[in-house]
Amino acid sequence: MNSFGNMAEAVIAGDFETVKKMTQTMIDEQVDPIAIINQGLMAGMNVVGVRFKAGDMFVPEVMMSARAMSTGIELVKPLIADTNMPSAGKVVIGTVKGDLHDIGKKLVVMMLESAGFQVVDLGVDQAPADFVKAVQEHNPHVVGMSALLTTTMLKMKDTVDALKEAGLRDKVKVIVGGAPVNRSFAEQIGADGFASDAATATDLCKTLAQ
Amino acid sequence: MAVGSNHGNGLFFRTLTEVQAQHIHAASSRILEETGMVIHHLEAVELLRQAGAYVEGENHVYFPAWLLEQALRTAPSRVTMYDRMGRPAMYLEGSNTYFGTGSDTLNFLDPFSGERRSWRTEDVAAATRVCDALPNIDFVMSMGLLSDVEKRMINREQYAIMIQNTTKPQVVISEDGDTLRDIIEMAAVAVGGKERLRQKPLLMSYTEPTSPLQHPAESIDKLLVAAEYGMPTNFACGGMAGASVPTTVGGALVQANAEALSGLVIHQLKRPGAPFIYGYGNSPMDMRTMQAVYGTPEAILFQGGLVDLAHFYNLPCWGYAGCCNAKVCDEQAVMESTMFTLMGALQGCNIMHDVFYMEFGLTGSLELLLISNEAIGRARRIQRGIDTDPAHLAVEAIQRVGPGGNFLGDEHTAQYFRENWQPDLSDFNNYENWTLNGSQTMAERAREKLKYLMEHHHPEPVPAEVKEQIERILKAASARLG
Ligand code: B1M
Numbered sequence: 001m002n003s004f005g006n007m008a009e010a011v012i013a014g015d016f017e018t019v020k021k022m023t024q025t026m027i028d029e030q031v032d033p034i035a036i037i038n039q040g041l042m043a044g045m046n047v048v049g050v051r052f053k054a055g056d057m058f059v060p061e062v063m064m065s066a067r068a069m070s071t072g073i074e075l076v077k078p079l080i081a082d083t084n085m086p087s088a089g090k091v092v093i094g095t096v097k098g099d100l101h102d103i104g105k106k107l108v109v110m111m112l113e114s115a116g117f118q119v120v121d122l123g124v125d126q127a128p129a130d131f132v133k134a135v136q137e138h139n140p141h142v143v144g145m146s147a148l149l150t151t152t153m154l155k156m157k158d159t160v161d162a163l164k165e166a167g168l169r170d171k172v173k174v175i176v177g178g179a180p181v182n183r184s185f186a187e188q189i190g191a192d193g194f195a196s197d198a199a200t201a202t203d204l205c206k207t208l209a210q
Numbered sequence: 211m212a213v214g215s216n217h218g219n220g221l222f223f224r225t226l227t228e229v230q231a232q233h234i235h236a237a238s239s240r241i242l243e244e245t246g247m248v249i250h251h252l253e254a255v256e257l258l259r260q261a262g263a264y265v266e267g268e269n270h271v272y273f274p275a276w277l278l279e280q281a282l283r284t285a286p287s288r289v290t291m292y293d294r295m296g297r298p299a300m301y302l303e304g305s306n307t308y309f310g311t312g313s314d315t316l317n318f319l320d321p322f323s324g325e326r327r328s329w330r331t332e333d334v335a336a337a338t339r340v341c342d343a344l345p346n347i348d349f350v351m352s353m354g355l356l357s358d359v360e361k362r363m364i365n366r367e368q369y370a371i372m373i374q375n376t377t378k379p380q381v382v383i384s385e386d387g388d389t390l391r392d393i394i395e396m397a398a399v400a401v402g403g404k405e406r407l408r409q410k411p412l413l414m415s416y417t418e419p420t421s422p423l424q425h426p427a428e429s430i431d432k433l434l435v436a437a438e439y440g441m442p443t444n445f446a447c448g449g450m451a452g453a454s455v456p457t458t459v460g461g462a463l464v465q466a467n468a469e470a471l472s473g474l475v476i477h478q479l480k481r482p483g484a485p486f487i488y489g490y491g492n493s494p495m496d497m498r499t500m501q502a503v504y505g506t507p508e509a510i511l512f513q514g515g516l517v518d519l520a521h522f523y524n525l526p527c528w529g530y531a532g533c534c535n536a537k538v539c540d541e542q543a544v545m546e547s548t549m550f551t552l553m554g555a556l557q558g559c560n561i562m563h564d565v566f567y568m569e570f571g572l573t574g575s576l577e578l579l580l581i582s583n584e585a586i587g588r589a590r591r592i593q594r595g596i597d598t599d600p601a602h603l604a605v606e607a608i609q610r611v612g613p614g615g616n617f618l619g620d621e622h623t624a625q626y627f628r629e630n631w632q633p634d635l636s637d638f639n640n641y642e643n644w645t646l647n648g649s650q651t652m653a654e655r656a657r658e659k660l661k662y663l664m665e666h667h668h669p670e671p672v673p674a675e676v677k678e679q680i681e682r683i684l685k686a687a688s689a690r691l692g
Contacts, residue, residue, distance in 0.1 A: 058497035060452065100420050103453045107500050150316065151361045151385065179572060180316050198500060 004039045007072070011044025012051075014064025016071040023072040033076040037086050041072045042116055049115060053199055059107070066114030087118050089209030092134045093144040094122030096155040101148035104178060104198070108144065111198040112205060128155065128162035135168050141209035144201070147178040156181075157189040173208040177201055213518045215305035215558025219595030223556040225514030231522040234460070234515070238468040239275050246272035247423050247472045251430035257479045273472060281475040284482040287524040289442050291349065292410035294377040294400055295670070300348055302442075302487065302526035305558030307593070309531055309551070309586050310349035311341060312564035313368075313383045313416070315574035318354055319538065321657050326537075326573060329354030334368065335375050336664050337576060342376035343667040344579070346586035349379040351416070351563055353574055362691045363684070369393045370680050373400050373412075377670050380413045381444070381563060387431040390415060392687050394439055399679040400672055404439070411485070414442040414561075418491065421449035421469060425476075433473060437480035444487040444528040444561075445473035450502050451494035451512075459508050463515045466490035474525075487561065488520045489528025493570065502570050504533045505546040510553045517557040529554055532565030532582035539577040539653050543568060547578060548585045555589035580656040584635045591631040602626070635659065 003022065010018040019041070026036050048065045051057040057065075077085065091112055095102050102124045109121050120138050122130060135143055143163070147153045156176050163169045175193040176186050186194035192208060195201035213231050214224030226234070249255050249269050259265045261280075264272040288303030300308045318329045318337075334354045341347045352368035359367045365384050372380050373396060384390040397412050398404045415436045419429035429445075436443035447469040449455035455462040470488055477486050492512050493502035503509070513529045520527030531554040534546035547565070554562045564571065565586075566579035596602075607622035617623045635655050637644055644650075650658070672680070 055498055059495075059500060060457075060497055100426050102420075103450055103495075103502075104500070106453070150355055151364070154361065 004035075004043065007036075007040035008044030008047065011041055011065050011068045011072075012047055014061060014068050016064075016068040019068040019072045020075065023075045027075060027079065033079040034084065034086060036076050037073060041069045042086070045069050045114055045116070049199075049202075062114060063110060066110065069114065086116065088116035088206060089142065090118045090120070090138060090140040091142045091144055091205055091209075092120045092122065092131070092138050092140040093146070094126035094131060094134070095124040096145050096147045096152050096159065097125055097127045098155065099147050099149050099152035100124050101178070102146070104148070105146035107198040108146065108177065108195075108201045111202045115202045115206070117202075117205060117209075128159040131159045132162050132166045132168065135163065135172050136166070140172060142173045142175055142205050144175045144177070144205075147176070147181060150180050153178070153180055153185065156191070160190050175201065175204055175208065213522050215517065215521070215556065217305055217556070217558070217593040217595055219597055221593065221595035223558065224518055225511060225557065226518040228522070231518055234463050234467060234519060235522065237464040238471060239278065241423070241464065241468040242273035242278065242472060243275065244272070245423060246270050247425065247469070249425045249430065249472075249476075250427045251425065251434075253434065254425075254430045254476045257476060261475075261479050263475075271472075273475060277475055278471050281471070281478040282523055282525075284478045285474060285486050285525055286483060287526070289485040289487065289526050290411075291379040291414065291442065292401075292412055293379060294373065294412055294672070296401060296406070296410050299379050300561065302560040304560075306560055307555050307558060307590075308348040308561050309565050309582075310347060310378075310381065310561070310563050311337075311351045311353050311579065312533065312567045312571060312574070313351040313353065313381075314355045315353065315567065315572060316355055317569070317573040319568065319573055319575040319577075321576050321660050328357035329574075330358045331356055331367070331371065335371050337574070337579075338372055338375035339667055339669055340576060340579065340660060340663050342378060342669040343663045344583045346583045346590065347378070347565065347579070349381060349414075349561070349563075350376055351381045352383060353566070360688065360691075363688055365389045366392050366396075366684055366687055369396055370684055373397065373680070374672050374677065375669055379411075381416050381561075382413050383416050384432060386428050387435045390432055390435050392683055394441065395683050396680050399683070400676050408440045411440075411442050414444065414487065417443055417445050417473075419445070419447045419469070419473070421447050421454040422465060423469065425469075425473065430476065433477055434480050437477050437484040440481065440484050442485040442487060443477070444489050445470060445477065446489040446491045446528050447473070448491040448493075451492055451508065452497065453495045455492060457494070459512050459515065462492050462512055463519070466492060466512075466516065467519055486525065487528045488516075488523065488525040490516055491530070501535070503535050504530065504564070504567065504570055505535070505550040510550055513554060513559060514557045517559045520560075521558070526560045529557075529559035529562045530564045531555075531559070531562035532578070532585070533567035533571070534578070535568075535570050537569050537573070539568070539575045539581070539656075543575070543578055544581055544585075544652075547582055551582060551585045552589045552592070555586070555593055576660055577653045577656040580635060580659055581652060584633070587634070588631055 007022045173192040183194045193204045213228045291300040293299040341350045398407045419425045451462045455465045496503045531551040532547045534543045536543035565582045
């Protein structure tokens with residue numbers, strides 16, 4: 001147990017060298033790979049999430065912790081069958097057509113990944129049809145759209161409609177975000193949720209992916 | 211040109227030494243030569259290829275040093291902007307400084323209801339008229355995003371409002387090249403034709419590509435349209451330190467400079483000598499809230515470095531002033547915006563925008579605009595420095611007044627006191643008189659003055675036939691967009 005605790009501490013410290021070494025040692029000692037993830041790596045990351053929200057950690061430190069966690073996960077991944085791989089859920093995300101703002105969306109992606117989500121990032125300037133295609137291909141729990149321009153926000157509704165038309169709307173939760181977007185707009189276009197920042201977006205996905 | 215800003219009477223300010231500027235130039239040149247830029251625009255890539263840049267794949271361009279130097283030789287060192295009447299209004303050169311608003315805030319902080327709400331056409335028109343009245347606001351941008359017009363028409367409608375509610379020069383946002391063409395049409399009818407507009411530019415196009423190390427198609431489109439019309443344009447890539455440019459001020463400068471120079475090269479290849487305003491927009495990312503923040507000490511230092519690079523290259527420079535992160539016009543708003551304004555003035559940044567921005571550009575406040583107008587006035591006085599000619603050294607006056615005398619009754623005071631800065635919104639009353647005047651805070655006085663200006667200031671109108679032509683251009687665009 002103590003070694004799981006140390007591993008979590010190394011994740012929190014963002015010390016990927018140590019995380020790598022500890023993970024390898026545990027693998028060599030035939031520790032259950034799923035336990036390595038859940039009790040060591042993810043346990044550390046959960047603490048990071050709490051500390052970040054409390055304002056005790058800053059974004060770049062969270063990113064280092066997330067990288068440390070993935071270093072460990074990369075090592076144990078080959079030992080776990082795909083279907084057993086612990087994941088908080090799958091999210092497809094992109095910035096809508098006509099919009100090139102992606103800093104906020106990238107942060108959402110990084111936060112989701114650090115919370116254990118599998119994320120497919122489509123990039124910027126994505127048309128409704130691109131979202132539909134990605135949902136068909138990846139079968140995610142949640143599809144997320146980001147827009148920073150008042151003009152491009154409207155594309156979010158088009159995407160929701162396109163998902164309906166393709167018969168996919170019941171199979172996936174839709175969330176939206178970006179500076180001009182708000183809760184009432186999300187409701188108006190028939191999305192399932194809105195988040196004002198990356199940390200809230202992660203919590204929202206946790207709820208929706210259950 | 212030497213690095214640093216020369217103001218009045220020997221007042222001098224610089225952020226970088228010449229050697230530091232040289233180091234940054236070398237580092238940016240390395241980035242352009244070794245890492246290159248991805249340019250999502252076929253015509254621009256072709257221009258670059260033919261000029262001797264190295265192109266990998268479809269659009270990854272590597273810039274040899276001589277290509278940068280060639281562009282730096284053809285770009286003009288000064289750009290004059292004119293008002294709607296064709297009078298010179300801004301000489302963008304050397305250490306001259308000019309101030310204006312920002313564009314496209316989502317929310318209007320209604321000065322009279324205190325409400326944070328969306329902008330309507332009449333709000334933007336009223337705000338623009340206020341700018342027209344303020345002596346220290348030299349140019350305008352659109353200020354508010356119109357919530358009451360068709361979305362694809364926003365930029366065009368904003369322009370129609372600007373040109374009809376002020377004679378001051380404008381910096382314009384356009385969604386794409388097509389929008390920009392319509393805006394140029396409107397400007398041309400107001401000043402008497404395209405040729406005249408080229409000769410006496412009333413507007414500057416605002417171009418803001420995405421970092422890191424790439425230029426999107428529509429930014430390059432607009433850059434080329436501006437070059438084609440010989441209309442001044444900036445090329446201020448927008449980055450967030452810690453996200454799309456390095457978190458260190460030096461690193462941010464290296465990348466910003468590389469991106470700006472790559473834009474300059476494309477622009478000068480399209481039309482050598484076309485007016486280009488060097489610059490970059492860097493809002494550092496706050497690592498707790500992930501917001502793009504304005505006017506932090508690092509953002510201000512960054513601008514100082516950028517202006518010195520512009521001086522080093524002998525190019526006019528674009529920047530920021532008078533903007534903040536506060537949500538209402540409070541102490542933080544005034545502290546952040548005033549610090550930026552004074553520093554920008556000392557840095558000698560030629561054209562500074564975003565005066566009146568609150569909440570990192572999401573909200574606009576007219577109280578802050580008025581307070582900034584006053585802060586700019588103070589800064590401008592500081593820029594004039596200390597006059598040391600015999601009249602100002604006042605030896606004779608000192609001798610006249612002598613030990614134990616008083617300058618108040620001396621003619622020297624009567625003759626020169628008006629050169630000193632005079633408050634307008636700032637209150638210099640004693641406590642009793644301040645109470646008699648209603649114990650107002652500065653923001654309250656600003657609101658009072660706003661009300662007065664909104665009721666009493668009438669900008670020079672555009673002639674009826676120009677108004678009709680503008681309507682016609684708007685209608686045609688609206689029909690085209692369906
Ligand atoms: C799926 O679920 C979710 C859930 C939550 C989600 C989410 C998705 N997506 C975001 N979130 C949320 O979580 C994130 C992290 O906490 C947050 O993301 P944000 O993106 O809000 O926050 C980021 C972490 C930091 N914020 C940002 O990155 C945006 C900052 C500001 C200053 C900004 C920037 C940096 C840029 N810009 Co532009 N830009 C502005 C912005 C003003 C502002 N303060 O918002 C804004 C958005 N821009 C604006 C404009 C007008 C433009 N910009 C443009 C360009 C750019 C840059 C390229 C220079 C650059 C973007 C670089 C990039 N790679 O993204 C142009 C458009 C280009 C295009 N087609 O997209 C251009 C049109 C200007 C021009 N003519 O060149 C204004 C938009 C007005 C409007 N709403 O229509 C603007 C408000 C500034 C202004 N007042 O003028 C949350 O919103």
